[in-house]
Amino acid sequence: MIPRIRQLDEGAVNRIAAGEVVERPASAVKELVENALDAGARRIAIEIADGGRTLIRVTDDGHGIAAADLPLALSRHATSKIDGSDLLNIRSFGFRGEALPSLGAVGRLTITSRAAGSAEAASIHVSGGRIDPPRPAALRAGTVVELRDLFHATPARLKFLRSERAETMAVTDAIRRLAMAEPGVAVTLRDVSDGGERVLFRADAADRAARLAAVLGRDFPENALEIAAERAGVRLGGLAALPTYSRGTAVHQYLFVNGRPVRDRMLTGALRGAYMDVLSKDRHAVAALFLDCDPVLVDVNVHPAKTEVRFRDAGAVRGLIVSGLRHALAEAGHRASTTVAGAALGAMRPDGADPAPRVYQMDRPGPAARAAGYAAQMPGFAEAPSARIEPPVEARTDAxxxxxxxxxxxxxxxxxxxxxxxxxxxxxxxxxxxxxxxxxxxxxxxxxxxxxxxxxxxxxxxxxxxxxxxxxxxxxxxxxxxxxxxxxxxxxxxxxxxxxxxxxxxxxxxxxxxxxxxxxxxxxxxxxxxxxxxxxxxxxxxxxxxxxxxxxxxxxxxxxxxxxxxxxxxxxxxxxxxxxxxxxxxxxxx
Structure with a gap:
């Protein structure tokens, strides 16, 4: 018999969509934090338990959602960020309207929000795609989204998750990238597993340079080059580390397009090409690069996860990255990273040795006194008391x-x-x-x-x-x-x-x-x-x-x-x- 074509029900459609949007807990955290950023939040707090399997809670102080809009927010392709007339002029993180219904289809989702100017808050709950009616709630401002038991409606997906530690690291990495994208927003990530509370990441509101130092460590700005280049309406900025500050993996490469964290092969390939002349094949550059252009020059509607982009003129963008980085590296001349000296000093210290006791010294003697002291220690000094002592000739050391x-x-x-x-x-x-x-x-x-x-x-x-x-x-x-x-x-x-x-x-x-x-x-x-x-x-x-x-x-x-x-x-x-x-x-x- 010929199989008949049938229309899938809404629950199945949402679960299928969730497979593209929500791959793991880190994907859910990313979508929720992006929603908070689009809502104009200045402070965002994230709490997870068991690597995000049993709990993900995102609290923000953004403009909130009106009570009447809460059921609509859980419908597929419902969004307040675009009107659908121009999919190339996108200026927000989210725009597809898939994240919340997808999360509600595979987990137990509760949204509590109080819209700016509203007298009271409201809450709505959805579990496995079944939506309960909204009800009054207590909340001062902003929105709290709580996701429990991720993938409980699709238990097969749980088998593909990695260890709790690996999932926690993935969540942390997602938060770090978003924190670098929006340095003016304070972000806190806590692990509340087993009733405890451990801060995994914290960054106060700051400028871009201070945020990069807070996220990547203070050694990074000290050993990085400032990048500033422009071509064909595309601007490149950020920091790229000296070659001697390289790493064994590419996990410390952060790329942003119009403030959006992306993982794009063309961009990472351009970064690798820029350093190809100064790094061996098993080493990877450390960089945080920000590309900014008119939104119509880049398509972000490539994949539901919104981590891939397509440029109208990819060759010009690649050339901008390669030439901009190579020019900065050439300008650095013979400069090497300060961490090289630190590693050398560490290698010279005996393992496990206690710090040497402090020795107090008199002021250092002058060149003539030093020369006299050295001559006094030479063999035969006593037999030649009238020997002429001259200071050593100092070579040029100011280079x-x-x-x-x-x-x-x-x-x-x-x-x-x-x-x-x-x-x-x-x-x-x-x-x-x-x-x-x-x-x-x-x-x-x-x-x-x-x-x-x-x-x-x-x-x-x-x-x-x-x-x-x-x-x-x-x-x-x-x-x-x-x-x-x-x-x-x-x-x-x-x-x-x-x-x-x-x-x-x-x-x-x-x-x-x-x-x-x-x-x-x-x-x-x-x-x-x-x-x-x-x-x-x-x-x-x-x-x-x-x-x-x-x-x-x-x-x-x-x-x-x-x-x-x-x-x-x-x-x-x-x-x-x-x-x-x-x-x-x-x-x-x-």
Whole structure:
């Protein structure tokens, strides 16, 4: 028999819709808090129990809902935020009118509200889609929405929820994003499981900078760059962290479009592309970026959860993010995050050791007195009482990275600054300097090459030969040509690399091409930059090479003048700076 088409009842329709809108407790919290924000609330309090399974309560001081409108608020596609005439000019968080009926279809929902100017409040209750009549209630102002026993009407959905801790973390993350979107609203999240009360998140009303510091930690603004760029009617603002302040996951990336928190692949891809030159593939940038434009330039009606958007000119938006961030990173020069020094100090302290007792000192002696003291400790001082003592010659230390004093283990450069000391990884620093020089040459017409007196033949295999010859290696300063079955002849290598092994260089290029075999063909420049990075790593100063004093000082000065030199091509710091006070604390001084 042919199946007959039938109309689903309202309860089934709401439960199906709830599957799209309410995926987990965090989704319900997000929808309710967005409603509170749309109501003009200045203070919002959220309470959850058991990760939001058994209780979600959102209290706000917004304009409230009139008693006569409460039943309508629980009807699908009923909303006060738009009139339906223009779905592209949306200026509120919510607009679909699906959240409240969806929550009422899968849980026990109670709404208590007092509209501004109204003499009394009213309450309405819905459970599993069954709506009770409104009744009078006691409430001073605003709205209280209480959702109990989420998914009790669809118990199969409960099996897909994660642990209480994981769901609580998801709720907290949703609140953090909304708190960053609306810094002028005070937000509090409490866990009231088992009759207790634990504050999970709290943020008082503040400006954007203070709110970002409160949500992401005070280290973030200190180690972030202010972003300000505009293109084609789209403005980009916010903060993006230095590469050395990166994380192992992308959970600390916050993106907002017209104040709405979004999780959009195009935007996260643009963020990743902006940092591709300064971070390794297993590290992720920390950023809070705000895109603002005319609402007609972006479509937020893509998914019921409203976390995805579509821009009218996606290419321009992507270019704005990439260029804006890269410009800010280049302006940062050799700057590295302050947390690098903190990590270094932590590594120097013995585990579990008690703080050293405070040592009180006299004022530090002057240079002449210090020189006399040092000379007095030299062997033979007593036999030469008339020895002439002169103060040591002070090198220039007022430069940002100071003056080179020594090289340790044929790699680490110790430099003295006006306020402390700097420890430089010579290999990592030179790798970045060579890479930046290669990029400048490639952008200016091609990397300068040096001809080999005798071409070097490298056996790589027939497939690898095709892959190499398909790449414009001449632009990279590497002249290759086929030389018999499965072999290539290297006739020129990049001049900036000096004397290098052509065979090792070719094999490293092949490794890079194989790792990026499935890369987007439009990202050719990114692939070429990755190849240049490999070449720079191959040709940089190797650990084990002793450098002269002028060479070390020249490296420090070039770092100060080169963008991105605070981190190597893989995102690791190239230097650690320790202030004199930090060094003294290591030795118990004050």
């Amino acid at each position: 940002p990275l100071g003056a080179a004093r020594a090289q340790l283990h044929e790699n680490w450069i110790v430099a003295q600054t006006a306020t402390g000391m700097v420890l430089v990884d010579a290999h990592a620093a030179h790798e970045r300097l060579v890479y930046e020089k290669l990029k400048r040459q490639a952008a200016g017409g091609g990397v300068r090459a040096q001809a080999l007196l005798i071409p070097e033949v490298v056996e790589v295999g027939a497939e690898a030969v095709e892959r190499l010859l398909a790449l414009d290696t001449a632009r990279l300063g590497l002249a290759l040509e086929p030389f018999g079955p499965g072999c290539v002849a290297v006739r020129e290598t990049p001049a900036v690399l000096g004397q290098c092994s052509a065979a090792a260089l070719v094999r490293e290029l092949l490794d890079e091409l194989e790792e990026n075999e499935d890369a987007d063909p439009l990202a050719l420049q990114a692939r070429l930059d990755a190849v240049l990075s490999r070449m720079a790593c191959h040709g940089s100063v190797r650990t084990g090479r002793r450098m002269t004093g002028p060479e070390m000082d020249a490296l420090l000065r070039e770092m100060e003048a080169t963008p991105h030199s605070g981190q190597c091509n893989h995102g690791r710091p190239t230097y650690v700076e320790l202030k004199l006070a930090d060094i003294e604390r290591l030795f118990g001084r004050t």
